[in-house]
Amino acid sequence: MEEFRKKCKGVIFIFCFTLLSLVLMSTFQGAEKAYGADKVETGKKVYQKYCIICHGNKGDGKGLVGIIHRVEKSGLVWTLFPRDFTVGVFKFRSTPTGCLPTDEDLLRIVSNGIPRSGMPSHEDVSLEDRKAVIEYIKTFSPRWQEEDPCEEIVSVKKPKWVGSPESIAKGKKVYKKMKCWECHGYEGKGDGPKSDKLKDDWGDKIIPFDFTSGALKRGSSPENVYITFNTGLDGTGMPSYEDSLKEEDRWHLVSYTLKLLGLAE
Amino acid sequence: MKKIMVFTVVVALLIPALSFARKAKYEVVEVNNGGGIQGTVKTSLKVKDPVVPINIQPKEDPKETEIERKTCGKTQQAGIYIVSPSNEVKNVLVIVEGVKKGKAAPKTDLTINNNKCRFEPLVSISYVKSNYIVKNSDPLFHNTSLGVLLKDKRRAVYNLALPYQNQEIKKRNRVAGLIDLKCDAHSWMRAYVYSSRHPYVTITDANGNYELKDLLPGKYTVRFWHEGFQEETKEVEVKAGKVSKLDVSFSKTRKPDFLGRL
Structure with missing residues (x-):
């Protein structure tokens, strides 16, 4: 009996000691190191292999390749630069304006790339490595530690009538009323009366999208078009219409946009 | 034996709780018999407030062009330097920095109005967890883009479309710091909001005066910020x-960023 008690004491002592040391370890090492250190380390290696040439070793978009896309159109010249991760602002999110993107948002960009920019697809990189590089990208801005995540915009349910002639006609009216043409032009060519003076938050000249030129950077599915009206494109002049436009009208606007893109009759 | 176990579990739970408390940015306490800071902001320089030219690109419908030209005017007084005859400066943000403890911040919402192609007010204070109410009083498209100013960069806080007159959007203030406002449709439009977790921020009046009350005794750093x-x-x-x-x-003096956007 006495021996059994001694054994019990020993077990409790070991239990207490382990619990304390675990708590101490996770507290003083910081959550990131205790749980995700390996992932960030792997991510850094992946980043150095594939991303550094454009996005730079500091993640500020100032790698060896400065300009990744240069466009000349209707006498205008503008250039695209690699994303600066140090600010923590992203255009293609599933979250409202002013929010950080979700991991899935970042994974989609890393995997699919961005059409009409220098960002290539990385489907050839293993999923594990793609996920790891996202963890590493998140270390460039303190925003990922400071801010609470926002809720995703989930109600993207395309009505059946999207793309129908009636919906396109309604969408054309919305396009006029919502003043989309002020930037994107009367025919969606990106040459509206306000298109000339736009700059992004980095102070670089930008041009509103020309819908007649082809693929959207986020992807041209109706759902992708719809979500951009909700989220806006942070860092650029494209604002969020989440509070200014009814859901139904947003879908009519999708129909008209598809028409301008040549994806609807 | 039981005591040891209870003690260990309590300590184990307390350690992470303490580390969270360390991360908390501002602690609200009751302030009795606190102290204040009072003063005047002046300038030793002779400054001239510039007039900003307004260029409205013609639209397809001349009526719309006319509405915009009438609403925005041909020129606008910039309102950067509002200095009294005795050199006192209005619209200076006076910010007590790094306050860890003190009174609760007010819950007052801040209304920002797009009026005659200007933001009103030009300089204001908002409190984290209160609301921004963004209004459009003009019969034309505005967008209100809020961005917190980091060292040399801007991080988007909200970018809201306000396409029609008398529209109003309410958004929660989630981000602390010095925030600038711009409208991508009208390059001359700008305003500044200091978004604070604590109540120890104010703005100088027309006589350059300011007053901060109910601070806990101690040493503080005060920042005086002005766009010009x-x-x-x-x-x-x-x-x-x-x-x-x-x-x-x-x-x-310093050249405000918006002058570079014109």
Whole structure:
């Protein structure tokens, strides 16, 4: 009996000691190191292999390749630069304006790339490595530690009538009323009366999208078009219409946009 | 034996709780017999407030062009330098920096109005967890883009479309710091909001005066920010029941960013 008690004491002592040391370890090492250190380390290696040439070793978009896309159109010249991760602002999110993107948002960009920019697809990189590089990208801005995540915009349910002639006609009216043409032009060519003076938050000249030129950077599915009206494109002049436009009208606007893109009759 | 176990579990639970408390940015306490800071902001320079030219590109429908030209005007007085005859500066943000403890911040919402192609007010204060109410009083498209100013970069806080007159959007203030406002449709439009977790922020009046009340005694750093002057920071000691005097004189001008966008 006495021996059994001694054994019990020993077990409790070991239990207490382990619990304390675990708590101490996770507290003083910081959550990131205790749980995700390996992932960030792997991510850094992946980043150095594939991303550094454009996005730079500091993640500020100032790698060896400065300009990744240069466009000349209707006498205008503008250039695209690699994303600066140090600010923590992203255009293609599933979250409202002013929010950080979700991991899935970042994974989609890393995997699919961005059409009409220098960002290539990385489907050839293993999923594990793609996920790891996202963890590493998140270390460039303190925003990922400071801010609470926002809720995703989930109600993207395309009505059946999207793309129908009636919906396109309604969408054309919305396009006029919502003043989309002020930037994107009367025919969606990106040459509206306000298109000339736009700059992004980095102070670089930008041009509103020309819908007649082809693929959207986020992807041209109706759902992708719809979500951009909700989220806006942070860092650029494209604002969020989440509070200014009814859901139904947003879908009519999708129909008209598809028409301008040549994806609807 | 039981005691040891209970003790260990309590300690194990307390350690992470303490580390969370360490991360908390501002602690609300009752302030009795606190101290204050009072002063005047002046400038030693002769400054002239510029007139901003307004260019409205013609639209397809001449009526719409006319509406916009009438609403925005041909020129606007910039309103950067509002200086009294005795050199006192209006619209200086006076910010007590790094306050860890003090009174609760007010819950007042801040209304920002797009009026005659200007933001009103030009300089204001908002409190984290209160709301921004963004209005459009003009019969034309505005967008209100809020961005927090980091060292040399801008991070989007909200970018809201306000396509029609009398529209109003309410958004929660989630981000602390110095925030600038711009409208991508009208390059001259700008405003500044200081978004604070604590109540120790104010703006100088037409006589350059400011007053901060109910601070806990201690040493503080006060930042004086103005869009057209190089900012100043000063150290001050606040004593219980007393008002410390802290005057500042701006001696260097600075070109506001919006002038570069015109």
